[in-house]
Amino acid sequence: MRVDLHMHSTASDGAYSPEEVVQIALTNQLDVIALTDHDTVGGIRPAQHAAEGTTLTVLPGIEISAKDQHGNRDLLAYLYDLDSDVLLKTLADMRGDRVRRAEKVLDKLTALGMPIPLDDVLKQATRGTVGRPHIAQAMVEHGYVHSYQEAFDKYLDDDGPAYVGHFRLEPLEAIQLVHQAGGVVVLGHPGRYGDDYVSIIQAMIPFGLDGIEVYYPDHTPAVIENLRQIAKQYDLLQTIGNDFHRRDPDGSARIGRVRAPDNFEVVESMKARAARYASVA
Numbered sequence: 001m002r003v004d005l006h007m008h009s010t011a012s013d014g015a016y017s018p019e020e021v022v023q024i025a026l027t028n029q030l031d032v033i034a035l036t037d038h039d040t041v042g043g044i045r046p047a048q049h050a051a052e053g054t055t056l057t058v059l060p061g062i063e064i065s066a067k068d069q070h071g072n073r074d075l076l077a078y079l080y081d082l083d084s085d086v087l088l089k090t091l092a093d094m095r096g097d098r099v100r101r102a103e104k105v106l107d108k109l110t111a112l113g114m115p116i117p118l119d120d121v122l123k124q125a126t127r128g129t130v131g132r133p134h135i136a137q138a139m140v141e142h143g144y145v146h147s148y149q150e151a152f153d154k155y156l157d158d159d160g161p162a163y164v165g166h167f168r169l170e171p172l173e174a175i176q177l178v179h180q181a182g183g184v185v186v187l188g189h190p191g192r193y194g195d196d197y198v199s200i201i202q203a204m205i206p207f208g209l210d211g212i213e214v215y216y217p218d219h220t221p222a223v224i225e226n227l228r229q230i231a232k233q234y235d236l237l238q239t240i241g242n243d244f245h246r247r248d249p250d251g252s253a254r255i256g257r258v259r260a261p262d263n264f265e266v267v268e269s270m271k272a273r274a275a276r277y278a279s280v281a
Contacts, residue, residue: 001031003266004256005061006076006188006213006241009035011043012063012129015246018047021255024244026056028256032267034061036076036241039094040129044082059267063188064178065094067168073187073200075174076213076241079274080183087181090169097167098130105135108162109155114144132156133245172207179277184210184270186239191216191223201230210273211237215260237273239266 008014009021016024018035021043025033033056035047041062048058060082066073080087099122106116116138124134136151145151155162169177175185187204190197190212201212214227215238231238242254260266 005034007244012037013131013133018043019050022050034059036061065168077178080181084181101166186211191219215240
């Protein structure tokens with residue numbers, strides 16, 4: 001099977017609707033995807049509905065914002081109960097904080113001579129989770145920058161003059177939350193955390209971390225092999241994802257671009273792992 005378990009839609013900071021993501025996945029001949037929008041499950045059911053009657057399976061996914069004492073940690077959750085009250089309430093609180101964060105970013109941009117009404121940013125996000133990409137697009141439309149990338153490079157990146165952090169759960173809180181909803185938790189793109197990624201993984205294992213995203217576009221062959229060995233040593237799931245947000249400038253989509261070995265099997269392993277938590281969901 002061709003699998004991609006890390007992608008975003010307009011439910012958060014992706015460029016395409018959940019239905020369009022499904023069509024892109026079908027065009028790229030994928031068998032299984034998971035929509036992992038930031039702090040929201042809003043795109044899951046529209047994507048699943050769009051996939052009905054096709055060869056594509058859409059699994060429930062989400063990317064949850066977490067942070068430990070050393071920095072931000074992106075946790076990917078799968079196969080949770082879409083109607084979990086405790087999960088939905090926590091996510092709603094986190095999305096509310098993202099709006100407050102956007103207001104603070106806009107205050108900084110105003111001080112820099114680039115006023116933008118909050119409504120213009122919310123319009124970019126439609127009904128999805130508000131994020132920096134929506135602010136970047138509003139900056140383009142107001143003529144303050146020429147491109148989305150320029151907005152990030154000059155103002156919105158983590159070290160930019162308009163950057164503001166947002167509320168994130170502790171990793172233990174996030175993992176417990178997903179387990180309570182019957183799902184599994186995977187550390188996204190460990191290789192992007194630098195040389196400390198091994199210790200970061202090891203620190204989360206006692207919290208109940210279920211897996212690691214082994215196959216990812218930015219991971220070198222050496223990192224992939226090291227992650228494979230870590231997963232075997234600690235009995236962790238190995239997942240694959242391309243972190244798709246939008247098409248590349250040449251029009252191609254990196255959905256399914258990263259490939260795993262032919263004998264790679266993750267979906268059934270994830271389901272078996274999630275069964276451990278079904279009784280508490």
